[in-house]
Amino acid sequence: MKMKLILAILAATAAALTLAAQSTARPVKAAQAARKLNGVPAVPRFRFENYTTANGLPDDHVYSVLVDGNRIWAGTNNGLAVLENGQWNVYTPADGLAHRAVLSLALDKRTGAVWAGTMGGLSRISAGRIDTYTQLNSGLSNDVVYGVSVEGDNVWVATAAGACRLNTRTGEWSLYNERNTPMIEIWVYGVSAAPDKVYYAVWGSGLLEYNQKTGAWDKYEDPDGENEMVLLKDQGLIHEITTSVSYIDGVVWVATYFGDSHYDGRNWHNFLTKDSGLPSNFTNTVKGIDRNRAWFGTDKGLAYYDGTNWAVYRPSLTTGQPEMTVRDAGGKMTDVPVATAPAHNYILGIDFQGRDLWVATAKGLSHGIYQP
Amino acid sequence: MRRLALLMLCAGAIGCGLLGLAGVAPLSAQPDPTPEERYASPLELLLSPDGARLYVLCQGVDEVRVLHAATGRVLRIIPVGHVPRGVSLSPDGRRLFVTNSWDDTVTVADTNTGSVVAAWAAGFEPSSVVEDRAGKRLFVADRVGNNITVLDAITGAEQETLEAGRGASYLAMTADGSRLYATHVYPNPTPHRTPPKSEITVIDPQRAQVIDRIPLPSIAGVFHIALSRDGHLGVVGELHPKNLVPLAHVEHGWAFVDTLTVFGADVGRPVEVPLDELDRYYARPFAVAIAPDKSRIYVSHGGSDCVSVIDERRMLAYIHAHPEPFAEDLAASAHYVVARIPVGKNPSGIVLSRDGLRLYVANRLDDTISVIDTRTLRVAQTIQLAGPKTITPLRRGEQTFYSAQYAFQGQFGCANCHIDSTFDGLQWDLEPDGFGKDIVDNRLIEDLRGTEPYKWNGGNPTLVKECGIRTEMYFWRSQNFDDRRLTDLALYMRNLPSRPNRWRPADGRLTPTQERGKVLFFRTADKLGQPIPQSNQCAYCHSGPKGTSQKSFDVGTGRPVDNSPVFDTPQLTNVAMTAPYLHDGSAQTLEEIWTRYNLHDRHGRTNDLTKDELNDLIEYLRTR
Numbered sequence: 002m003k004m005k006l007i008l009a010i011l012a013a014t015a016a017a018l019t020l021a022a023q024s025t026a027r028p029v030k031a032a033q034a035a036r037k038l039n040g041v042p043a044v045p046r047f048r049f050e051n052y053t054t055a056n057g058l059p060d061d062h063v064y065s066v067l068v069d070g071n072r073i074w075a076g077t078n079n080g081l082a083v084l085e086n087g088q089w090n091v092y093t094p095a096d097g098l099a100h101r102a103v104l105s106l107a108l109d110k111r112t113g114a115v116w117a118g119t120m121g122g123l124s125r126i127s128a129g130r131i132d133t134y135t136q137l138n139s140g141l142s143n144d145v146v147y148g149v150s151v152e153g154d155n156v157w158v159a160t161a162a163g164a165c166r167l168n169t170r171t172g173e174w175s176l177y178n179e180r181n182t183p184m185i186e187i188w189v190y191g192v193s194a195a196p197d198k199v200y201y202a203v204w205g206s207g208l209l210e211y212n213q214k215t216g217a218w219d220k221y222e223d224p225d226g227e228n229e230m231v232l233l234k235d236q237g238l239i240h241e242i243t244t245s246v247s248y249i250d251g252v253v254w255v256a257t258y259f260g261d262s263h264y265d266g267r268n269w270h271n272f273l274t275k276d277s278g279l280p281s282n283f284t285n286t287v288k289g290i291d292r293n294r295a296w297f298g299t300d301k302g303l304a305y306y307d308g309t310n311w312a313v314y315r316p317s318l319t320t321g322q323p324e325m326t327v328r329d330a331g332g333k334m335t336d337v338p339v340a341t342a343p344a345h346n347y348i349l350g351i352d353f354q355g356r357d358l359w360v361a362t363a364k365g366l367s368h369g370i371y372q373p
Numbered sequence: 374m375r376r377l378a379l380l381m382l383c384a385g386a387i388g389c390g391l392l393g394l395a396g397v398a399p400l401s402a403q404p405d406p407t408p409e410e411r412y413a414s415p416l417e418l419l420l421s422p423d424g425a426r427l428y429v430l431c432q433g434v435d436e437v438r439v440l441h442a443a444t445g446r447v448l449r450i451i452p453v454g455h456v457p458r459g460v461s462l463s464p465d466g467r468r469l470f471v472t473n474s475w476d477d478t479v480t481v482a483d484t485n486t487g488s489v490v491a492a493w494a495a496g497f498e499p500s501s502v503v504e505d506r507a508g509k510r511l512f513v514a515d516r517v518g519n520n521i522t523v524l525d526a527i528t529g530a531e532q533e534t535l536e537a538g539r540g541a542s543y544l545a546m547t548a549d550g551s552r553l554y555a556t557h558v559y560p561n562p563t564p565h566r567t568p569p570k571s572e573i574t575v576i577d578p579q580r581a582q583v584i585d586r587i588p589l590p591s592i593a594g595v596f597h598i599a600l601s602r603d604g605h606l607g608v609v610g611e612l613h614p615k616n617l618v619p620l621a622h623v624e625h626g627w628a629f630v631d632t633l634t635v636f637g638a639d640v641g642r643p644v645e646v647p648l649d650e651l652d653r654y655y656a657r658p659f660a661v662a663i664a665p666d667k668s669r670i671y672v673s674h675g676g677s678d679c680v681s682v683i684d685e686r687r688m689l690a691y692i693h694a695h696p697e698p699f700a701e702d703l704a705a706s707a708h709y710v711v712a713r714i715p716v717g718k719n720p721s722g723i724v725l726s727r728d729g730l731r732l733y734v735a736n737r738l739d740d741t742i743s744v745i746d747t748r749t750l751r752v753a754q755t756i757q758l759a760g761p762k763t764i765t766p767l768r769r770g771e772q773t774f775y776s777a778q779y780a781f782q783g784q785f786g787c788a789n790c791h792i793d794s795t796f797d798g799l800q801w802d803l804e805p806d807g808f809g810k811d812i813v814d815n816r817l818i819e820d821l822r823g824t825e826p827y828k829w830n831g832g833n834p835t836l837v838k839e840c841g842i843r844t845e846m847y848f849w850r851s852q853n854f855d856d857r858r859l860t861d862l863a864l865y866m867r868n869l870p871s872r873p874n875r876w877r878p879a880d881g882r883l884t885p886t887q888e889r890g891k892v893l894f895f896r897t898a899d900k901l902g903q904p905i906p907q908s909n910q911c912a913y914c915h916s917g918p919k920g921t922s923q924k925s926f927d928v929g930t931g932r933p934v935d936n937s938p939v940f941d942t943p944q945l946t947n948v949a950m951t952a953p954y955l956h957d958g959s960a961q962t963l964e965e966i967w968t969r970y971n972l973h974d975r976h977g978r979t980n981d982l983t984k985d986e987l988n989d990l991i992e993y994l995r996t997r
Contacts, residue, residue, distance in 0.1 A: 111533040113582035127536050128583040130561075130572070137968040138961055140988045154534060162984070170496065170518065170534050171876065172949075173992060175886070176985040 041327050041335045042310035047358060047369035049314075049323075049341040057089035058082055063361035065350040067106035067115065073359055074115055075366045076103025076350070081117050081126070097131035099124045099144070106350075107149040107156075116156055118146025123158060123167075134167070140174025141165060148202070148245075152194035157201075159189035164201050164209075177201075177211075183220035184209060191256075191286075193248040200253055202243035208255055208264075221264070238262050239271040245298075247289040254295045256284035261297060272297075278311020278328035280304055288351045296358070298348030303360055314339075314369070315346040343367040412768060413438070413758040415735035415742060417459065417722035421484070422466040424727050429735065429742065429758065430460040430471065437471060438758065439487065442726075442733075445742065445756035449487040453480040458516075459501035459543075463508065463526075464550075472499035472513060475873055479513060479524070493529030496522040497875040500542040505578040506550025512576065514541040514555055517875055517950050521555055521574070523581050535583050537574045539798065543597050546578065547604040553578045554600065556609055559798040560593035562952070565959045566617060566812070569593035569799060573609060573636070573643075587643055589634055591700075593799055594792055597722075599661040599670075605638040606685070608670055610658030612789065613645065613700055616799045619808040623848070629785050631658050632700050633672065635688070644692050645700035648672065648681055648710065654784040655681055655713065656777035662725040662732065669711075669747070671732055673720040676777030676786045680720060680734055680743075682712040682750060712750045716743040719775045738772045766857075770865025773858050780849045787840075787862075791818055794869055796951060800958040810934055814958030816943060817951045820871035824919050824944045829956045831925040831941035836863040871946050876995040883996060890993025893986060905978045911990075920945025920997050929975030930955050949995035963991045 037043060052058045052075075060079035067074040073084040081092040081103045092098045100121025107116045114127040122135035122144045134141045141158065148159030154170040163178035178187050184206050191202035199211040208221040224237040240259035247254040255262040260273040260282045272279045281301035289295040293308035302315030302324075311328040323342035327335045344365030352359045358369030414433030420426070420442060427442040435457060439449040454473025461470050462484070471480040472495065479502055481491040495502075496515030503512050504526055511524040514537065521535040521544075538557030546553050553576040560569035571592040575585035589595060594612035601607075613630040620628055631654060636643040648655050656676025663670055663685070670683040688709035699705050717736025720743070724733050731753075732745040742756035764772075773779075774794070777786040790797045796815045803813055813829045826834045833839040841859050854862060878884060883891060894911045898904050907913050908926065916922045921944040931938025940956045954960040960970055967979045967987060974980050979987065 111581070112535050113580070113584070114536065125536070128575070128586045130536075130586050132536070136984065138965050140964065140984075140991070142984060169536070170520070173876075173995075174988055176988050178985065180983075180985065 041337060042307075042312075042329050044305055044307060044310055044312035044327055045356070046325070046337070046339070046372040047314065047341070048372055049343055050368045050370060051344040051365045052084070052089075052368070053344065053365040057084075058366055059089075059091045059093075061344075061364050063349065063363075063366045064102065064104045065106045065118075066352050066359045066361040066366060067108055068352040068354040068359055069108050069113075069115060073354070073366075073368075074106050074117075075361065076106050076117060076119075078102050081106075081124075092126065092131065094121075097124070097133055098126075099133040099135060099146075105146060105148045105159075107151045109151040109156075116149045116151060118149040118158065118160075120145055122146065123149065123156075140167070140176060142176055142178070147189065148191040150192045150194040150199070152196060152199070155194070157192045157194040157199055159192040159201055161188055163187045164189045164192065164203075177218075182209060182218045190243060191245040193246045193253075195248050198248065200246045200248050200255075202246040202255060204243065205241050206243075207238050207241050208243055208246060208253070208262075234271050234273075235269050237269055238264075239273070244284060245286040247287050247295065249289040250292040252289060252292045254287045254289040256287035256297065258283050260284070261287060263295075265292065272306070278304060278306065278313060278326075280313045280315070285347075285349050286351055288353075290353070296351045298351055298360070300347050302346045303343050303348045303351070312337075314343055316342045318346065343369070410761050412738075413740045413760045414737050415721070415740065415758060416457075416737050418724040418733050418735050418742070419460055419462055419469075420724050420726060420733070421462070427724075427733060427742070428460060428462075428469065430457055430722070431758065432457055432737070434760075435473075437469065437482070440742075440756065445754070447759070451480075451482050451487050451489065453482075453489070454478050454492065459499070459514070461501075461503050461544075463504045464506050465508075468504075470502040470504065470511065472502045474498045474500055474516065477873075477875070479511065479529070481529075491529055493524060494531070495524065496520060496534060498872070501544040501555075503544045503546045503553060505546070505553075507579075510578065510581060512544060512553055512555075512578070512581075514544050514557075516540050516542050516558065517872075519557070521576065533581060535574075535576060535581070537583075538572045538586075538595070540792075541574070543595075545598040545600050545607075547600050548602045549604060550578060552576070552604070554598050554607060556595040556598050556611075558594055558596065558792050559796075562961055565953070565957075565961075566800065568617065569614065571595050571611070573598065573607075573634075587634075587636055589643070589645075592632075592634070592645075593797060594657075594789075596658065597660040599663050601637070601639070601663045601667050602665060603667075606635065606640065606663060606667060607637045608661045608663060609634050610661050610672055611645075612657065614789075614797070614799060616801045619802040620848075621808065623781055623784060626654070626701075626703060626782075626784065629654075629656070629789055630701055630703075631655050631674070633658060633661070633670070633683075635692070639667075639689060640692060645698065646688060646692070646709075647700050647703060647705050648674075649703050650706055650710075651703045652782055654777065654780075654782050655679065656783060656785050657789060659721055660723045662723050664725065664747070665727070665729045671723060671725065671747075673716075673723050673734055675719050675721060675737075675775060676788065677783055678716060678718055678720060678736075678776070678778075680714045680716055680723070680732070680745065681710055682714065683709050684711045685709075687711075714745055714750055714752065716745075716752060717741045717755070718772055738768070738775060766861045766864050767868060769858065770861035770863070773854065773862045774865055779854065785848075790815055794818060798952070800953075811936055812932075812934060812957045814953060814956060817947060818866060819869050820919065820944075820946045821867055821869065823917065823923070824921050824946075825923060826941060829940050829943075830937060831939075836866055840866070874947055874949075874996060876949055876992075878996075883993070886989050886992045887996055888993075889986070890989035890991065893982070893990045894993055899978050900981045909974065909978050911977050914942045915945055920948070927975070928971075928977075929973055930957075930959075930970055932957065932959075945994065945997035948997055963994060 060077035062078035065076035075082045100119035102120040105118035117124045124133045142165040143160035143162035145161035156167045166175045186205035188204040201209040210219040239262045240257040245256040253264040263270045281299035283300045286298040297304040305312045309330045317324040325337040325339040345362035347363035350361030356371035360367040412433045413431040416432040417430040419428040427440040429438045437451040453471040454476035456475040458474040459472040469482040495513045497518035498516040500516045501514040513522045523532045540557040540559035555574040571589040573587040596610045598609045633646045655674045659675040660673045672681040717739040719738035721737045722735045734743040740758045744754040746753040774787045827839040921942045927938045960966045
């Protein structure tokens with residue numbers, strides 16, 4: 002707490018000094034912000050096709066989604082489903098999968114192996130073979146695997162009882178928890194790994210950064226502490242209860258249950274419903290496209306941010322009818338008529354397939370087909 | 374490093390420990406042999422693209438000898454790394470690649486000059502190497518790493534590792550370069566007391582990704598793979614063990630079947646094809662070659678000192694006429710095996726001339742190359758490689774270890790279960806004490822001095838007893854070794870060195886994790902400050918440099934099927950590579966020893982440890 006206080010004071014002091022820098026601290030105003038279509042910012046539009054148990058998905062509750070070329074992996078509450086050539090194939094514990102509930106997915110782009118974090122361990126699926134790691138048969142911290150990310154030979158894992166790393170070349174496990182990192186809580190929800198840094202979203206413990214070169218840990222906390230009032234909005238992480246992290250192009254996008262954050266290594270920029278197009282502060286997942294653009298999965302719909310403008314895609318919260326709204330830099334809201342929407346507004350996972358989008362929701366998997 | 378035993382070795386009886394030699398010639402430490410005393414031990418062969426030069430990988434002397442293919446005259450000697458195991462040429466024939474299995478390197482040599490131009494780091498125990506057709510990537514099968522390391526073919530920089538089967542060892546690329554196939558010598562993990570499983574790993578070399586795994590059910594021990602030039606036929610040599618039933622009917626072929634699996638468009642589906650006969654076995658099919666016109670398949674049998682010749686058309690006809698599995702039908706081979714050609718001792722690598730008229734066979738344990746005229750199916754020429762003229766007791770012991778001639782009908786030898794003098798990853802119902810009793814896990818047999826007694830029940834105080842009467846009465850069911858041969862065999866086994874430990878830092882300084890684990894290993898009090906009884910301290914039972922007190926204990930792992938819950942303390946030598954664990958192999962991983970099978974803290978005081986402390990302990994054990 003003391004550290005938090007110091008951080009808060011420092012941040013407040015620095016605020017005045019950094020005002021000038023704020024414009025550059027914010028995600029760059031993308032060129033497309035100037036582009037408009039019939040007076041509405043040119044945000045991407047999609048036709049959504051939804052998959053449920055009615056058309057082959059093993060369960061409507063989809064926790065995670067992963068694009069692997071032309072294959073789409075969906076981590077559901079009842080197995081790991083893969084869509085290929087229009088056909089669904091489902092892996093279950095009978096095939097060696099660690100558990101039927103698949104919470105997280107990651108692709109090793111070099112080898113083609115898919116890593117599945119489940120409620121009962123971590124599985125690697127490689128050309129039909131499934132190898133499973135659990136807290137009993139391996140160094141895996143805990144069987145509830147909320148997040149997984151692959152970088153080089155290392156698989157970085159976020160679990161309900163700490164984080165860990167498997168070196169697939171040597172088989173060595175490294176465990177990270179309150180004993181050897183700045184982690185206070187050990188409920189680790191998300192992870193995003195890159196050659197230079199690895200970020201963990203730790204529920205109640207903010208954002209942890211691991212420097213791959215030095216092996217040192219750093220920690221980013223909400224300068225307002227555990228106070229749910231945002232006193233210093235852009236002076237640090239928006240909230241301690243982080244749920245998801247996405248590190249891309251040297252920028253960290255962080256989701257929390259109380260708003261979202263963008264950090265470029267020097268400056269923070271935070272997003273709240275009251276002053277952005279975010280449909281809800283309760284955010285389950287975030288996935289950055291680049292330094293400026295990201296997708297957010299909330300409990301009230303799917304949101305896109307291009308650095309200036311926002312768009313929200315969802316079934317209407319009142320009528321259930323497909324809905325798309327756009328918010329421009331000035332805060333002007335525009336309804337865009339659409340015929341389709343994601344399967345549900347409770348969004349749990351997002352991945353990209355070219356300009357298309359795949360979305361895991363609480364009531365099905367959605368394919369957002371880009372509409373030029 | 375001792376250069377003697379370095380060969381791939383083998384040793385004795387399945388599932389036991391070994392040695393000690395009361396009553397026979399004393400076994401003193403063998404001095405390192407001088408280079409001129411070392412046997413060449415030719416393991417693998419290659420022909421240059423024009424067929425003029427024969428490359429002979431001589432594992433015993435760490436060389437590739439380049440011979441005039443017609444005369445056998447030595448043209449050049451290329452020094453390579455330690456215990457080389459695999460060799461290949463670049464598609465243009467200009468570069469020679471050699472995997473040095475104990476150095477963890479790949480030697481690159483210029484075939485024009487014979488000079489070594491590079492030595493690249495590879496994975497753990499590189500065993501086979503192939504370059505892609507584009508000359509961009511080098512694929513290296515790593516036996517201890519269980520993977521395929523992908524290197525940049527120009528710089529040698531490691532690009533990635535692909536998960537292969539356990540004990541990945543042999544590679545073959547299709548002629549068009551579109552597919553790479555990999556096999557592995559140890560079975561993939563399966564639940565306790567279930568049939569073993571192996572695979573042929575299929576890789577797309579252009580993408581450097583695994584795209585398929587051809588299942589090999591009931592197979593444990595897969596060796597070389599050969600592909601027809603059109604890519605429509607693939608063949609692997611393999612072992613089909615029968616480890617789930619009591620080893621009590623050896624005379625009925627109940628230990629191993631020696632088989633091939635054939636696959637590809639010509640076959641339709643992978644089919645397991647037996648090579649044995651009703652009253653004669655052809656142990657350990659190791660290397661395979663397919664005639665250019667696909668008329669024949671040639672197979673070397675490492676334990677039977679011969680090469681089998683298969684009529685491919687008759688084999689396919691038999692396969693198509695018998696849609697049901699026939700791997701255990703020992704009458705089948707009469708329909709397609711057309712010859713058994715005697716060659717030298719422990720025939721290993723083979724290579725066929727481009728016209729298919731000559732088959733070269735490396736006889737590893739008598740330092741010769743047999744040249745078979747494929748028209749007459751006879752050995753037309755034997756090339757003697759330079760080396761010691763006399764056969765030492767150690768060499769005789771090695772020859773005995775790798776031979777199946779002592780078993781009833783030549784069914785199997787020591788090296789069947791101790792693949793390349795290691796282990797086989799299987800559990801056997803061995804002992805003649807009742808069916809289903811005393812299931813035992815096979816143990817590594819390296820660095821055995823100071824680990825006696827042998828067997829899981831500690832019943833054999835010496836290697837002579839372990840490999841003598843017991844073997845005669847129980848395994849071979851036939852003639853046994855005479856006194857000299859038994860002494861030589863024990864000598865060979867006693868001198869098997871330990872391979873490098875890949876998890877121990879090269880500078881000998883343990884990592885912080887390993888250091889913490891070491892402290893736990895040697896602790897005498899638990900985390901509550903309570904003294905740990907001596908017999909429940911890790912370092913008490915697993916004491917000394919080998920990690921064994923040479924005593925037996927009841928650590929609470931006995932099962933109702935065990936005659937006694939008291940077991941010999943196994944040594945910890947290279948324990949990281951010897952899964953599964955415990956006397957019956959019930960623990961699939963080191964972690965499971967304590968997370969599943971130490972509920973009452975009888976196998977060491979461990980239940981006070983946190984998850985990361987247990988991980989520390991295991992990371993330390995992996996350095997042993």
